[in-house]
Amino acid sequence: MLGLMQQWPLLCHKILDHAAVQHGHREVVSRSVEGPVVRTTWGEVHLRARRVAQALLRDGIREGDRVGTLAWNTARHVEAWYGIMGMGAVYHTLNPRLFPEQIAWIFNHAGDRLLFVDLTFLPLVEKLAPHLKTLEKVVILTDGAHMPQTGLPGAVAYEEWLAGCDGDFAWVTLDENAAAGMCYTSGTTGDPKGVVYSHRSNVLHAMIACMPDSMGIGSRDVIMPVVPMFHANAWGLAQSTPMIGAKLVMPGGKMDGASIYEMLDTEKVTFTAAVPTIWMMLLQHLEETGKMLPYLKKVVIGGSACPRVIVQKFEEKYGVAVIHAWGMTEMSPLGTLCTMKPECADLPRDELLAVKDKQGFTPFGVEMKVTDDHDRSLPWDGKTFGRLKVRGPAVAASYFGGAGAEQFDAEGWFDTGDVAHIDALGYMQITDRAKDVIKSGGEWISSIEIENIAVGYPGVAEAAVVGVPHPKWDERPLLVIVRRKNAEPAKTDIIDFLRGKIAKWWMPDDIVFVDEIPHTATGKIQKSVLRDRYRDYQLPSS
């Protein structure tokens, strides 16, 4: 027996319709790539998105075609997304921070036919163009007055490209499982893998994100996604913000402390989100200038573990609540958010901070478990760590083209590649990447936990821990350290510092000092390179 309720497919462009109907006059403010701060509204964005859809159709783009974007967070980028989705094509955000050859590889793998690009990235695209095999047309996100000379195929200024389109366009009706967007993950090894979001997954993800125990955002908020749309969909904010009809503030390409502060202050932003690096820069700017944050209420921090000092500064000095969060491109991206359950209400401050160190708990719509190497579920005791696996309507079921199939099991669980523990209250904490964990005598040692403690020693600038083959224990930890300028900590100093802070059998068997630790284009430590380098390292204990 079926229910007798309406077939109302969950389509992304219905979000924008809702924003236009119920919140049409609410502002969308962007720091433009050309320089000035520009203002529009959800009503205008709705109209212009339909003009984008018309222009794409006119140019031969069809349902299911991929359309690339290489752009900062601006209203134009949002219009482009909704225009693409609303005519049935698939937006594909390219991350300009990747190595150029990776960008080209990703572009070709997705088969993008048209590319929206910001002025900033024009030199990059000009360099790459000969390698972009499926590229037919480049739309430069600017107006005629700012249009540069370029030999790119079909290059046209966005405003001129739109000029002939009046917006009298009815969104296409699609299966809610139709593809809406794409984003590639670039791990530390192997080729990037494409995640293909559906309209349904994007809509459900946006709903989950708005819930009071998630981001908790409503129409009275002023929302600034500093996290880029090309970084895991700006954590869904380009969809959640119009869903609730809040004012949207887009920072464009300027993400230094002073520029971010200016937008927060001038536009009276109440809610923002970005990686820890951004907030370190903002907090430094505030300290240098003595400025405060009178409007900001809440900041979501994710992308990498949030240092406690950021939480403390925001909350204790500036009165801004911090929500630590974790997610992945494969999860649209939200997985857990560290908001406070009622059990935390009466915790002393230091215990509360210990909860806030964690990545948080799952909202309805995300299931998680930690398992051992035999896929057995591990207890939620806040210390037993294992592989973190997730399931949900906004979690990937496979990658584009079938790569990485080993990460998905028959029961629908996606292996995140993270190692984590979950406590009795359901709060999850990432302890490592699965491939970086050190297996010593059948037990796991968390490389990240040792690193986090080691960088707390005054003379240490950066630390990495990798497993080195060992005749008796299979692997033992080696601590690799970059010393601070003019600091000369001895091995014994650091070992003494670690003692008592980690289990005895976790103690690194040796320490090496290096000038530099290798990183990926997006700043992650390349542990695979370190493991290769120290594969034959003779530990004193061997």
Next chain:
Amino acid sequence: MLGLMQQWPLLCHKILDHAAVQHGHREVVSRSVEGPVVRTTWGEVHLRARRVAQALLRDGIREGDRVGTLAWNTARHVEAWYGIMGMGAVYHTLNPRLFPEQIAWIFNHAGDRLLFVDLTFLPLVEKLAPHLKTLEKVVILTDGAHMPQTGLPGAVAYEEWLAGCDGDFAWVTLDENAAAGMCYTSGTTGDPKGVVYSHRSNVLHAMIACMPDSMGIGSRDVIMPVVPMFHANAWGLAQSTPMIGAKLVMPGGKMDGASIYEMLDTEKVTFTAAVPTIWMMLLQHLEETGKMLPYLKKVVIGGSACPRVIVQKFEEKYGVAVIHAWGMTEMSPLGTLCTMKPECADLPRDELLAVKDKQGFTPFGVEMKVTDDHDRSLPWDGKTFGRLKVRGPAVAASYFGGAGAEQFDAEGWFDTGDVAHIDALGYMQITDRAKDVIKSGGEWISSIEIENIAVGYPGVAEAAVVGVPHPKWDERPLLVIVRRKNAEPAKTDIIDFLRGKIAKWWMPDDIVFVDEIPHTATGKIQKSVLRDRYRDYQLPSS
């Protein structure tokens, strides 16, 4: 091109799974029908719901079968719902406030095979049993110790019925469009009509309800649905509360001011919801006792228009925010909620109260429009009223058995039967029922608006306005009044009172004084009876 996201059907029992996993120790507190306040947890409810599923299966209930409930809001009722849904059957809430013959008609129309019933309603069911054609078994929501003597078919005490079931049961996997629940609407005329909710519609409705601009509820709330589960699903709270893992407080059958106050106070309820009558009783109790509401933060009021005095008392005297809301059984039921958009932030208090008189705006997932008799959309100007039509994933597409097909159009719009206007900010206000609106010279006069003003006159206890045939104007308004005891207002007094408060051409052509106005079982004025009675009334103007 399809997205590559997980197939994770939206099933109601996943809500309860989430509550058990992430909020398993959170309390569910009920005032039991037997008397004492009893306490359980979401973890326990989860276990017992699976025991219910096992017991139903053992008794021969199968996927798609309808299972009736005639019960107050208690944990047992919630367990029963989830047990029914989790084994693929369909809960069907029966409203004990209907006339007995209506209840029997509805029971038979739905074809309920098994009935869960509270002790309170046993005499009613015993009287009805001979007429309940499809009834095979009655499970009485009590334990062996409280089990009364009864000759009902297969009668068994709930706790004994569950005794053999251990809860080791895996929910069935269903299409998310499968039926999950049923509820009948009983209009003022015609047979009741059955609405059949799907798992998908219930889950999406619950998500919409939790959003910050809707009910705005999270895990730190303590939620008491005073509105019964048999009244439009307790406005979704039996699903939204476990979705966010909040503590649930169930008032059982005692809904007088003192009993409601006791639960609010003892359990530190932060959020509650019911019809205006309940709140009138509570506010009266508070005034009589001088008690305050230190824990309560928010109250949702719907079911009928909320008098301004309730809003003012709650907000100004007790510091409790009021959310006026509107919905229908056909809408799961939420349609609009009157939370404040940013444009309301700086309104003077009286203008804010005027906004709060309205039923509110639609969240994402509900579309609305007002149309004239030719289905043309009317402007959103806050005064042009027309038929209110809605669309969305939690709005009915048809009634069980195909009744009322004329209320659904080809584009998926459901005609609510209400007449409303919508203002430029998107706030909707109900002005009448379509069949009660008075058509005078081709223009519409709102009967409700005149009634609301008329009851403001000190000597008026109740007022109804109906259209009476008129040779020139087609219809003209007749005001029917019940005077307060010992009050003797004259017609001219009331006409003078109305003058200036309504348009001249809205002024009733005459007033009649009566001892009583006829009502339906659920307390609505039976205007059809009044219209019949005054069909041949000679207006002075005729």
